Amino acid sequence: MSLLAYAVDTLIFINIYAILALSLNLEAGTARLMNFGKVAFFAIGAYASALLSLTGLPFPASLLGGAVLAGVAGVAVALPALRLREDYLAIATIAFGEIIRLILLNERWLTSGPVGLRGIPQPMRDAVQEYQLFYLALTALFLVGVAAFLQVLTWAPFGRVLRAIREDELVAQALGKHTFSFKARAFALASALAGIAGALFAHYLTFISPDMFMPAVTFSVWTMIVVGGRGSVPGAVAGAAMVVMLERGTRLLKDYTALGVEPSNLRMILLGLMLILFLMYRPQGLIREKKYEVGG
Amino acid sequence: MADVAQLAANILITGSLYVLMAVGLTMVYRIMRFANFAHAELITLGAYTAYSLNQLGFSIYIALPFAFTASALLAVSLERMVFMPIRDRGGDVISLMIASIGAGMVVRHLLQQVYSARVLTYNIPLVSYELLGARVSQTQLVIVLLGILSILLFHLLLTGTTLGRAMRATSDNPGLARASGIPVHRVMLLTWVLGGGIAGMAGVLRAADTRLVPTLGWEVLLPVFAVVLLGGIGSFYGAVAAAYLLAAAENVGVLVLSSLGISTGYRYAISFVILILVLLFRPHGIAGSRLGGERE
Amino acid sequence: MLAGRGLGKSFGGVEALRDVNIEVRRGRITALIGPNGSGKSTLINVISGVYPPDRGRVEFEGRDITSMPPHAVAELGIIRTFQVPRVFRGMSVIENMLAAAKGEGADGVLSPFFARSRVKGYELSCLRRAREILDFLEIGHMRNEYAGSLSGGQQKLLALARALMAEPRVLLLDEPVAGVAPALARKIFEKILELRNTIGFLIVEHNMDVLMDFADHVYVLHRGEVVAEGTPKEVLGSKQVLEVYFGE
Numbered sequence: 001m002s003l004l005a006y007a008v009d010t011l012i013f014i015n016i017y018a019i020l021a022l023s024l025n026l027e028a029g030t031a032r033l034m035n036f037g038k039v040a041f042f043a044i045g046a047y048a049s050a051l052l053s054l055t056g057l058p059f060p061a062s063l064l065g066g067a068v069l070a071g072v073a074g075v076a077v078a079l080p081a082l083r084l085r086e087d088y089l090a091i092a093t094i095a096f097g098e099i100i101r102l103i104l105l106n107e108r109w110l111t112s113g114p115v116g117l118r119g120i121p122q123p124m125r126d127a128v129q130e131y132q133l134f135y136l137a138l139t140a141l142f143l144v145g146v147a148a149f150l151q152v153l154t155w156a157p158f159g160r161v162l163r164a165i166r167e168d169e170l171v172a173q174a175l176g177k178h179t180f181s182f183k184a185r186a187f188a189l190a191s192a193l194a195g196i197a198g199a200l201f202a203h204y205l206t207f208i209s210p211d212m213f214m215p216a217v218t219f220s221v222w223t224m225i226v227v228g229g230r231g232s233v234p235g236a237v238a239g240a241a242m243v244v245m246l247e248r249g250t251r252l253l254k255d256y257t258a259l260g261v262e263p264s265n266l267r268m269i270l271l272g273l274m275l276i277l278f279l280m281y282r283p284q285g286l287i288r289e290k291k292y293e294v295g296g
Numbered sequence: 297m298a299d300v301a302q303l304a305a306n307i308l309i310t311g312s313l314y315v316l317m318a319v320g321l322t323m324v325y326r327i328m329r330f331a332n333f334a335h336a337e338l339i340t341l342g343a344y345t346a347y348s349l350n351q352l353g354f355s356i357y358i359a360l361p362f363a364f365t366a367s368a369l370l371a372v373s374l375e376r377m378v379f380m381p382i383r384d385r386g387g388d389v390i391s392l393m394i395a396s397i398g399a400g401m402v403v404r405h406l407l408q409q410v411y412s413a414r415v416l417t418y419n420i421p422l423v424s425y426e427l428l429g430a431r432v433s434q435t436q437l438v439i440v441l442l443g444i445l446s447i448l449l450f451h452l453l454l455t456g457t458t459l460g461r462a463m464r465a466t467s468d469n470p471g472l473a474r475a476s477g478i479p480v481h482r483v484m485l486l487t488w489v490l491g492g493g494i495a496g497m498a499g500v501l502r503a504a505d506t507r508l509v510p511t512l513g514w515e516v517l518l519p520v521f522a523v524v525l526l527g528g529i530g531s532f533y534g535a536v537a538a539a540y541l542l543a544a545a546e547n548v549g550v551l552v553l554s555s556l557g558i559s560t561g562y563r564y565a566i567s568f569v570i571l572i573l574v575l576l577f578r579p580h581g582i583a584g585s586r587l588g589g590e591r592e
Numbered sequence: 593m594l595a596g597r598g599l600g601k602s603f604g605g606v607e608a609l610r611d612v613n614i615e616v617r618r619g620r621i622t623a624l625i626g627p628n629g630s631g632k633s634t635l636i637n638v639i640s641g642v643y644p645p646d647r648g649r650v651e652f653e654g655r656d657i658t659s660m661p662p663h664a665v666a667e668l669g670i671i672r673t674f675q676v677p678r679v680f681r682g683m684s685v686i687e688n689m690l691a692a693a694k695g696e697g698a699d700g701v702l703s704p705f706f707a708r709s710r711v712k713g714y715e716l717s718c719l720r721r722a723r724e725i726l727d728f729l730e731i732g733h734m735r736n737e738y739a740g741s742l743s744g745g746q747q748k749l750l751a752l753a754r755a756l757m758a759e760p761r762v763l764l765l766d767e768p769v770a771g772v773a774p775a776l777a778r779k780i781f782e783k784i785l786e787l788r789n790t791i792g793f794l795i796v797e798h799n800m801d802v803l804m805d806f807a808d809h810v811y812v813l814h815r816g817e818v819v820a821e822g823t824p825k826e827v828l829g830s831k832q833v834l835e836v837y838f839g840e
């Protein structure tokens with residue numbers, strides 16, 4: 001891959017992961033919903049959109065299908081699970097994520113099992129010459145749209161209630177907020193957004209398999225929002241950029257230096273260290289959540 | 297008949313391993329009040345420690361105390377270098393939980409860097425016995441014996457020693473325990489030592505019974521959480537009962553799956569589903585004890 | 593308007609409430625007193641739906657609201673505060689206030705996009721009201737600070753302000769002015785006096801002077817039971833109350 005192609009490829013991944021990070025940030029940063037199974041909704045969006053487009057559906061329809069299906073899965077998880085205490089929710093969602101992965105592995109008639117789906121159609125493939133650049137623009141468009149949408153929503157009354165729930169759910173209830181409804185809507189919306197990220201991922205790679213949807217994905221997205229700053233929309237984007245570039249950086253290191261460390265190991269070690277060090281020394285992250293203020 | 301005997305033996309083996317792996321997690325969860333995901337790596341580190349000694353020609357049984365020591369040391373270091381500082385800076389259980397994920401990532405990939413991701417096996421004599429119609433390997437016999445021995449020792453520790461009583465008092469109410477002169481801090485450290493050490497030994501036995509990979513502990517973490525939650529957080533006797541119960545459910549479940557013509561690839565899903573069901577319907581476990589009321 | 597009838601609640605072995613009958617009416621200020629652990633906070637928790645009672649009923653304007661979830665109780669206009677002020681620490685003071693306002697259809701996921709002007713109008717009117725209340729409680733100058741950085745007394749004031757922001761029809765206040773400067777505390781009670789014809793009040797308060805000057809009806813709780821009730825004059829000098837507070 002040429003250097004330019006590599007840079008564009010990196011940017012595309014940043015856009016896709018930023019959408020995923022934004023969706024986790026709505027749940028875990030703005031509200032306090034410990035979703036440790038984020039990857040499941042990413043996977044559902046990816047597989048649904050891929051399968052739909054393999055049946056001949058055009059890209060916008062399959063992407064929408066992926067988003068809707070991921071959102072529906074979000075509702076299905078939210079209805080029973082959002083009553084749970086935060087640590088239980090974390091454990092339950094991680095188990096849900098693993099169950100989804102087992103389904104992808106075992107329902108061969110649908111997902112082709114471990115070998116995964118190949119030849120996923122790309123939108124406008126034949127109509128565009130510089131396809132990578134086109135896809136960069138496409139993902140950038142989605143990222144800008146999602147980020148703008150969430151920035152407005154986060155600072156609108158809906159987002160304010162989510163923050164109140166994060167700070168003290170019982171008090172929010174005592175002030176008349178049907179907190180379950182707010183949490184469920186946030187979870188469903190975030191799941192649908194993760195589905196969009198999954199669809200963009202699948203159609204970019206044209207190939208997906210269950211081992212791309214390991215729990216590690218969830219935790220690198222968690223690193224993105226912890227590093228970026230939980231609750232902050234620009235923070236989630238910045239965190240995604242940092243984590244993706246870190247991953248690319250460790251891969252490049254291997255090509256240019258004799259480091260003696262497997263890049264995938266180095267990357268995970270650094271991600272883990274980043275998580276710990278930020279929680280220790282800068283729990284608010286690089287870009288602290290905005291404080292709502294009013295003038296004189 | 298032989299089938300039933302084999303089934304019973306398998307349940308005993310799986311269950312005993314679960315007991316050993318769950319004791320530490322349940323104690324730490326209760327006393328430190330957060331779900332320690334790095335418990336997985338305490339298990340894994342023990343297994344690799346034994347591998348190194350085994351390579352030097354030592355039997356894995358001689359290696360057991362060393363595995364205990366290595367994992368106990370890791371547990372104490374994590375407490376001292378990661379969890380304590382975060383707690384001191386006002387981090388909540390969520391921060392601790394995320395930090396434990398980060399710590400687990402670091403340790404797992406350090407191990408993978410040192411030992412590679414290859415599947416390793418110990419040098420152990422492949423001796424097996426016929427017992428009442430069940431075929432059981434030497435390792436499996438040791439697993440069951442050690443499991444039962446540790447249940448007895450733990451029972452004696454909890455009921456017959458000052459340390460045991462202090463541990464119970466601390467887990468019931470740390471504030472009250474401190475007020476009544478119990479060195480809560482030392483009790484917490486000892487909890488890490490014991491819990492981590494036993495997990496390390498369990499790792500050796502699990503690796504001897506199956507194979508050794510860097511994800512050894514991570515693969516069993518969710519079933520172990522299922523044991524802890526089903527047993528009721530902090531309840532040793534609950535964990536023992538839950539361990540054998542889950543083992544029975546898994547071993548019987550596999551038979552049911554294959555008789556129903558469902559892919560046995562779903563055998564891992566059994567414990568995940570049980571885990572989710574427990575969280576939804578019996579979040580305080582079969583023992584029904586609660587983790588502190590939500591007092592004002 | 594709001595009444596508890598035969599309320600009972602136990603925690604394990606502790607009987608925190610036993611056959612408690614209590615009534616809150618508009619037009620009078622009802623006070624609740626009793627020594628530590630006598631069940632005052634538990635009573636508020638039971639009325640506001642935080643804990644379901646083991647026995648008895650809670651009625652509001654003739655409706656049985658026993659065991660309704662807290663948010664549903666609050667939506668009826670029964671707003672409570674907590675003894676320990678539980679402010680939204682990581683949010684600014686002004687945002688604490690806005691978060692307490694009724695949603696009025698502006699708090700949907702799509703409302704900031706499809707009902708922009710309505711949301712804008714809603715925010716403006718909430719802001720105006722919030723600043724009025726904050727100014728009255730003399731914490732207007734702190735509006736842009738994180739609520740967690742306020743002093744204990746200021747947090748109590750914010751909790752009260754937030755409760756007012758929720759457009760209450762009944763206020764259940766658990767020691768609303770603990771840690772608040774005496775002059776301001778009196779000013780707050782004077783305001784409460786003004787409001788009592790539109791809002792029902794149940795107030796846990798220990799200060800005898802304040803009770804004498806402002807309360808219309810006092811309930812005395814002891815070990816979960818109402819041992820005396822009546823006007824402050826009748827109750828505060830009575831034998832039962834002296835016994836409760838100073839032993840037999």
Ligand SMILES: Nc1ncnc2c1ncn2[C@@H]1O[C@H](COP(=O)(O)OP(=O)(O)OP(=O)(O)O)[C@@H](O)[C@H]1O
Binds near residue numbers: 589590603630
């Ligand atoms: N959630 C709970 N779990 C267990 N016991 C409780 C709980 N809440 C209250 N109690 C007990 O119920 C009794 C009444 O407590 P409550 O908090 O209602 O008293 P109070 O009158 O508000 O006291 P104070 O003046 O100290 O605020 C006490 O014995 C208390 O320990």
Ligand SMILES: [Mg+2]
Binds near residue numbers: 632633634675
């Ligand atoms: Mg009280």
